[in-house]
Amino acid sequence: MFDKNYLLPADALALIVNALPGGRPKTEKLPIEESYRRIIAVDVVSLEDLPGFSRSTVDGYAVHAEDTFGAKETSPAYLGLKYEVLMGQAPDFEVARGFAAKIPTGGMLPPGSDAVIMLEHVQPVSEDLIEILRAVAPGDNVIQLGEDIRKGETVLTAGKSLRAQDIGALAGIGVTSIEVFKKPVVSFISTGDEIVSPDSPLRPGQVRDINSFTLAGLAMNHGSIMIKKGIIRDNYEEIRKAIEESLQDSDMVLISGGTSAGLKDMTAAIINDMGMPGVLFHGVSLKPGKPMIGGVAQGKPVLGLPGHPAATVVCFDLFIKPILNRLRGLGRQPYIIRSVKATMAKNIASAAGREDHIRVSVEEKEGKLLAFPVLGKSGLITTLVKADGIVIIPQSKLGLDAGEEVTVRLF
Amino acid sequence: MFDKNYLLPADALALIVNALPGGRPKTEKLPIEESYRRIIAVDVVSLEDLPGFSRSTVDGYAVHAEDTFGAKETSPAYLGLKYEVLMGQAPDFEVARGFAAKIPTGGMLPPGSDAVIMLEHVQPVSEDLIEILRAVAPGDNVIQLGEDIRKGETVLTAGKSLRAQDIGALAGIGVTSIEVFKKPVVSFISTGDEIVSPDSPLRPGQVRDINSFTLAGLAMNHGSIMIKKGIIRDNYEEIRKAIEESLQDSDMVLISGGTSAGLKDMTAAIINDMGMPGVLFHGVSLKPGKPMIGGVAQGKPVLGLPGHPAATVVCFDLFIKPILNRLRGLGRQPYIIRSVKATMAKNIASAAGREDHIRVSVEEKEGKLLAFPVLGKSGLITTLVKADGIVIIPQSKLGLDAGEEVTVRLF
Numbered sequence: 001m002f003d004k005n006y007l008l009p010a011d012a013l014a015l016i017v018n019a020l021p022g023g024r025p026k027t028e029k030l031p032i033e034e035s036y037r038r039i040i041a042v043d044v045v046s047l048e049d050l051p052g053f054s055r056s057t058v059d060g061y062a063v064h065a066e067d068t069f070g071a072k073e074t075s076p077a078y079l080g081l082k083y084e085v086l087m088g089q090a091p092d093f094e095v096a097r098g099f100a101a102k103i104p105t106g107g108m109l110p111p112g113s114d115a116v117i118m119l120e121h122v123q124p125v126s127e128d129l130i131e132i133l134r135a136v137a138p139g140d141n142v143i144q145l146g147e148d149i150r151k152g153e154t155v156l157t158a159g160k161s162l163r164a165q166d167i168g169a170l171a172g173i174g175v176t177s178i179e180v181f182k183k184p185v186v187s188f189i190s191t192g193d194e195i196v197s198p199d200s201p202l203r204p205g206q207v208r209d210i211n212s213f214t215l216a217g218l219a220m221n222h223g224s225i226m227i228k229k230g231i232i233r234d235n236y237e238e239i240r241k242a243i244e245e246s247l248q249d250s251d252m253v254l255i256s257g258g259t260s261a262g263l264k265d266m267t268a269a270i271i272n273d274m275g276m277p278g279v280l281f282h283g284v285s286l287k288p289g290k291p292m293i294g295g296v297a298q299g300k301p302v303l304g305l306p307g308h309p310a311a312t313v314v315c316f317d318l319f320i321k322p323i324l325n326r327l328r329g330l331g332r333q334p335y336i337i338r339s340v341k342a343t344m345a346k347n348i349a350s351a352a353g354r355e356d357h358i359r360v361s362v363e364e365k366e367g368k369l370l371a372f373p374v375l376g377k378s379g380l381i382t383t384l385v386k387a388d389g390i391v392i393i394p395q396s397k398l399g400l401d402a403g404e405e406v407t408v409r410l411f
Numbered sequence: 412m413f414d415k416n417y418l419l420p421a422d423a424l425a426l427i428v429n430a431l432p433g434g435r436p437k438t439e440k441l442p443i444e445e446s447y448r449r450i451i452a453v454d455v456v457s458l459e460d461l462p463g464f465s466r467s468t469v470d471g472y473a474v475h476a477e478d479t480f481g482a483k484e485t486s487p488a489y490l491g492l493k494y495e496v497l498m499g500q501a502p503d504f505e506v507a508r509g510f511a512a513k514i515p516t517g518g519m520l521p522p523g524s525d526a527v528i529m530l531e532h533v534q535p536v537s538e539d540l541i542e543i544l545r546a547v548a549p550g551d552n553v554i555q556l557g558e559d560i561r562k563g564e565t566v567l568t569a570g571k572s573l574r575a576q577d578i579g580a581l582a583g584i585g586v587t588s589i590e591v592f593k594k595p596v597v598s599f600i601s602t603g604d605e606i607v608s609p610d611s612p613l614r615p616g617q618v619r620d621i622n623s624f625t626l627a628g629l630a631m632n633h634g635s636i637m638i639k640k641g642i643i644r645d646n647y648e649e650i651r652k653a654i655e656e657s658l659q660d661s662d663m664v665l666i667s668g669g670t671s672a673g674l675k676d677m678t679a680a681i682i683n684d685m686g687m688p689g690v691l692f693h694g695v696s697l698k699p700g701k702p703m704i705g706g707v708a709q710g711k712p713v714l715g716l717p718g719h720p721a722a723t724v725v726c727f728d729l730f731i732k733p734i735l736n737r738l739r740g741l742g743r744q745p746y747i748i749r750s751v752k753a754t755m756a757k758n759i760a761s762a763a764g765r766e767d768h769i770r771v772s773v774e775e776k777e778g779k780l781l782a783f784p785v786l787g788k789s790g791l792i793t794t795l796v797k798a799d800g801i802v803i804i805p806q807s808k809l810g811l812d813a814g815e816e817v818t819v820r821l822f
Contacts, residue, residue: 032609036628050792051618057719057790087645088605090615104673106605106718108616148791155796163822164628165795168720171609171624172792194499194517198443198582204501205519207462213582217447217575234498307517309579379468380559381461381583384576385566411574 006285008395009318009355012294015280016303016323019296025181025329032170035162037223038180039329044156046173049146053090054109058141061100061122061130062113065138076123077132085110100130109142116141149173159331161223181329184224186320187246188212190231191239191267192257192307197231210381211256211305211312218316223328234263240270247274247298251327254320255293257307264291267304271295274302285354285395288378289315310378314357314390317409339409342369344391349399358400359387360408371408387411417696419766419806420729423705426691427714427734430707436592436740443581446573448634449591450740455567457584460557464501465520469552472511472533472541473524476549487534488543496521511541520553527552560584570742572634592740595635597731598657599623601642602650602678603668603718608642621792622667622716622723629727634739645674651681658685658709662738665731666704668718675702678715682706685713696765696806699789700726721789725768725801728820750820753780755802760810769811770798771819782819798822 027041056062063079071077079100083093085107095101095112103109103116115136123131149155155169170178190212198208212228219226229246232238239255246253255267272278274297281294288311293304301323305315342362350356360371371391376383389410393400400406438452467473474490482488490511494504496518506512506523514520514527526547534542560566566580581589601623609619623639630637640657643649650666657664666678683689685708692705699722704715712734716726753773761767771782782802787794800821804811811817
């Protein structure tokens with residue numbers, strides 16, 4: 001039943017990616033507060049040392065470490081107490097040999113001193129004399145000037161998706177606005193004479209638009225902006241006009257629906273009309289998602305998506321997400337887990353020659369993760385609502401056995 | 412060095428959670444387009460069947476299944492061809508025994524028929540006669556009325572964080588706006604005479620505010636709104652005023668900094684002044700994060716956070732996140748992986764009696780995940796920038812050996 005000439009998803013994706021023009025996405029400058037999960041477009045080199053001075057990491061006394069060598073509870077060292085470091089101020093004194101200065105956590109290490117001894121390891125003897133109960137080495141309890149970030153050091157590299165701590169690091173070196181890649185704009189065209197908006201009354205034979213809502217959420221979660229172009233009738237001129245407009249005002253065009261054979265061919269013909277190379281594949285060896293169309297026109301990816309909700313989500317993961325990541329300039333990511341090993345709880349069959357994507361729910365039982373297939377046709381949105389992720393049966397396999405270990409790609 | 416009387420993080424958290432008043436968060440009604448990752452406040456019961464009629468899942472012919480029984484390529488069945496189902500329209504005819512009607516994918520099954528036979532398994536003989544090459548059973552290639560969602564069925568339950576497909580399901584049953592819990596508002600008070608805003612020039616002894624930026628990102632990612640109350644001098648009256656105001660206009664109060672012993676005591680005293688029960692713990696058996704203060708005043712959680720960036724992130728994960736999840740009404744979550752098994756690449760030591768949170772970077776090498784400790788004091792923001800997650804050394808252990816299997820909690 002599966003056409004042997006259909007490509008596997010990864011090979012089909014490569015056709016699109018290879019046909020896209022090079023170059024990097026446009027950029028915009030944002031306050032760092034608004035750049036969470038945005039992708040930075042430049043390497044950030046620090047113009048200052050962080051911290052800009054050596055600081056104490058504890059409440060205690062700044063000392064010459066050498067003055068404490070050999071000190072212990074049974075034979076303490078004695079140091080004169082003179083001066084106190086105040087928070088946020090540069091000390092205007094020097095610590096002489098044989099002396100200590102009081103210092104709070106975060107205080108600036110006074111000249112002369114090279115270590116801090118913790119409050120707990122010191123016994124006050126008089127107002128100007130303290131007993132040192134433990135030795136410290138030079139540098140103990142001190143963050144050195146530039147120990148966190150050195151002036152001239154590259155703190156973040158272009159292509160990184162900014163996490164909370166990355167924004168904190170930018171604040172720490174005084175960078176308050178940052179150049180990030182603009183979010184790619186994705187046009188979504190819903191086609192189908194049976195599709196109506198969720199707020200319209202339903203007549204027999206009609207169904208509500210599900211996919212534009214699902215895809216808008218997925219696109220938003222992947223750093224892009226979706227423009228809904230509305231629900232277009234199954235009509236060559238109207239669909240052509242919608243695709244033409246979308247190629248003008250967006251970076252990627254998605255056409256959903258067109259589930260009937262004639263409409264699929266029409267969509268493919270329109271993509272071909274839009275310019276070279278046009279349609280790159282029509283159909284993939286994938287379930288759900290077989291009727292997928294992929295092409296590039298005017299340097300922009302144009303995808304014809306199957307109308308079934310489950311197929312839409314699978315195609316998002318396999319095609320749209322990797323293309324979006326390229327359009328938004330995403331480089332190396334921090335290690336993010338998106339899959340988990342689990343044991344199949346039930347047998348499930350598959351046809352050879354195609355990649356089968358099975359929706360599963362995951363449950364923990366006696367410390368073991370079990371994957372339960374969520375049965376139901378790919379046209380059912382509830383199969384996705386009940387599922388936690390997807391198990392892939394590769395083209396070479398005829399199914400999965402209960403007890404078999406599988407990898408679940410989590411939503 | 413660690414006070415035996417200090418609680419472990421989980422026990423300290425329980426003190427706060429148990430002191431919070433019951434009741435559910437306030438709610439607001441939002442268009443479903445704006446409810447992505449929001450938490451629904453009500454069970455959603457469908458008022459209609461989805462689909463509202465039995466539909467074909469393929470392009471083909473609607474038939475009486477019985478009329479095809481026994482049909483195969485070598486002995487086809489013959490059916491009269493009459494009528495065609497149009498997309499989005501209710502058929503105004505009935506399929507009589509011995510007849511078939513053309514139907515597109517998604518088309519409404521006409522009265523009389525109970526299955527659809529795929530185009531590929533049919534051979535047209537003449538304009539009004541087709542040859543059936545394969546038998547179908549009743550229900551084949553049909554999504555039944557209500558098969559996705561039944562009228563009266565509970566589609567989503569209160570407390571669920573809405574994913575893209577959940578919003579799609581709401582659209583599918585005609586729900587265009589939904590009651591969700593309001594985002595909790597978190598006030599953040601930065602204290603410390605050494606702290607200056609990132610856009611201010613630095614004088615010796617001063618450092619820029621990192622934590623309010625890091626925490627704002629973390630809070631946003633966990634469905635809440637952070638109000639920065641600014642950087643307050645180390646002064647009883649000013650800090651008290653800021654906490655008092657914050658208790659008025661927010662659901663949770665965070666005070667960061669106060670790293671010096673005197674200021675920590677001052678913060679604790681102010682929390683106690685705000686009402687019962689006040690401070691519930693002061694110090695936890697945790698590194699980094701030992702100086703943490705936890706309390707409840709006027710029914711709201713008030714936390715004093717250590718000033719070190721790494722401690723801030725660890726305390727967010729252990730204390731702020733679970734409290735926020737409660738304040739925002741989060742119930743059972745879909746299976747989300749937040750940790751991964753890896754092998755320690757290096758030895759790392761720890762002190763007994765405390766929970767040690769080690770920052771690690773994760774690398775894949777020959778199909779194996781390795782966790783490398785990111786060394787550096789907890790005051791260094793770059794340790795967090797370089798890290799992918801955290802490995803916990805429990806209080807009972809004295810460290811981890813290279814080669815040992817560990818669980819990495821990913822950021």
